[in-house]
Amino acid sequence: GAVVSQHPSRVICKSGTSVKIECRSLDFQATTMFWYRQFPKQSLMLMATSNEGSKATYEQGVEKDKFLINHASLTLSTLTVTSAHPEDSSFYICSALPGTGAHGADTQYFGPGTRLTVL
Amino acid sequence: GEDVEQSLFLSVREGDSSVINCTYTDSSSTYLYWYKQEPGAGLQLLTYIFSNMDMKQDQRLTVLLNKKDKHLSLRIADTQTGDSAIYFCADRGSTLGRLYFGRGTQLTVWP
Numbered sequence: 001g002a003v004v005s006q007h008p009s010r011v012i013c014k015s016g017t018s019v020k021i022e023c024r025s026l027d028f029q030a031t032t033m034f035w036y037r038q039f040p041k042q043s044l045m046l047m048a049t050s051n052e053g054s055k056a057t058y059e060q061g062v063e064k065d066k067f068l069i070n071h072a073s074l075t076l077s078t079l080t081v082t083s084a085h086p087e088d089s090s091f092y093i094c095s096a097l098p099g100t101g102a103h104g105a106d107t108q109y110f111g112p113g114t115r116l117t118v119l
Numbered sequence: 120g121e122d123v124e125q126s127l128f129l130s131v132r133e134g135d136s137s138v139i140n141c142t143y144t145d146s147s148s149t150y151l152y153w154y155k156q157e158p159g160a161g162l163q164l165l166t167y168i169f170s171n172m173d174m175k176q177d178q179r180l181t182v183l184l185n186k187k188d189k190h191l192s193l194r195i196a197d198t199q200t201g202d203s204a205i206y207f208c209a210d211r212g213s214t215l216g217r218l219y220f221g222r223g224t225q226l227t228v229w230p
Contacts, residue, residue: 006161034218043207043222044162093161108218110154110162 003027004096006111013084014119020080021114023094029074030096034108035067038091050077084118091115121145123210125221132229137195139224141208144189150211151184153193156223157204165193165206195226203228 003026013019023033031052036044048069049057056069066088068080077096081088095108122144131137143151149170154162168175168182168191175182181194195202205223212219 004161043220046217049217095162107150107152107164107167109164112161113159115159 002098002107002109004094004109004111006092006094006114008114009112010115010117012117012119015085016083018080018082019084019116020078021092021094021116023077023079023096023111025075025096025098025109028096028098030077030098031074032097033071033077034095034097035069035077035079036093036095038093038113044093047079081116084116086118089116089118121148121210121212121219123208123219123221125206125208125224127222128225128227130227130229131198133198133200135198137193137198137202137226137228139193139195139206139208139226141191141193141221142189143191143208143210143219145210145212145219146189148189148210148212151182151191152209152211152218153180153182154207154209155204156207162207198226198228200228200230202226 005024007022033050035047037047038044046059047062050069050071052071052074058064071077091113093113095110124142152167153165155165156162166177166180168184179196183192205225207223208221209218
């Protein structure tokens with residue numbers, strides 16, 4: 001149980017285009033999902049917290065107009081990178097918080113990540 | 120925000136024990152986690168420990184917590200080549216669900 005999927009796993013796009021990444025909790029409902037960004041050989045940097053039915057909370061320094069987050073249902077959150085540029089190339093990982101479960105309400109389950117390359 | 124520190128690299132021989140160390144600064148931590156990341160993949164939850172515990176054992180994994188020194192360790196017994204990965208220590212902040220990660224320890228297991 002507690003599986004989180006991401007789609008696509010890898011995307012290459014041209015500079016100036018927008019890319020949408022989906023994060024789904026497959027076997028549980030998640031009122032809260034998180035979006036992280038990871039640079040090579042670096043830790044995960046929290047970008048934003050996504051709550052179902054409300055606006056996302058962005059971390060300091062993260063442009064909310066560039067990284068649009070929509071948490072439309074209890075099993076789906078999307079991250080759209082608008083007008084992508086080469087510096088947006090990174091590994092994007094989502095996680096979901098079940099609220100209840102064997103590991104406790106606080107345990108986040110992570111998706112497999114999406115590798116974004118902007119040419 | 121809270122700081123979480125880990126050593127960056129650890130190399131061991133297959134069959135030996137591995138010990139990965141982590142320190143954190145948040146005195147109000149409630150949960151501390153260990154995640155494993157294999158190349159090109161997301162994070163896999165290995166184990167966690169609640170702050171009122173000193174030790175937790177789960178098969179080959181042993182977690183030790185010294186709350187006074189804010190020190191957490193993960194011991195992997197009988198380390199295998201398949202254990203080679205990056206291991207992240209994470210501290211749950213005071214906000215529900217908010218995790219603070221260390222930079223990760225690259226564990227390399229030599230046959």
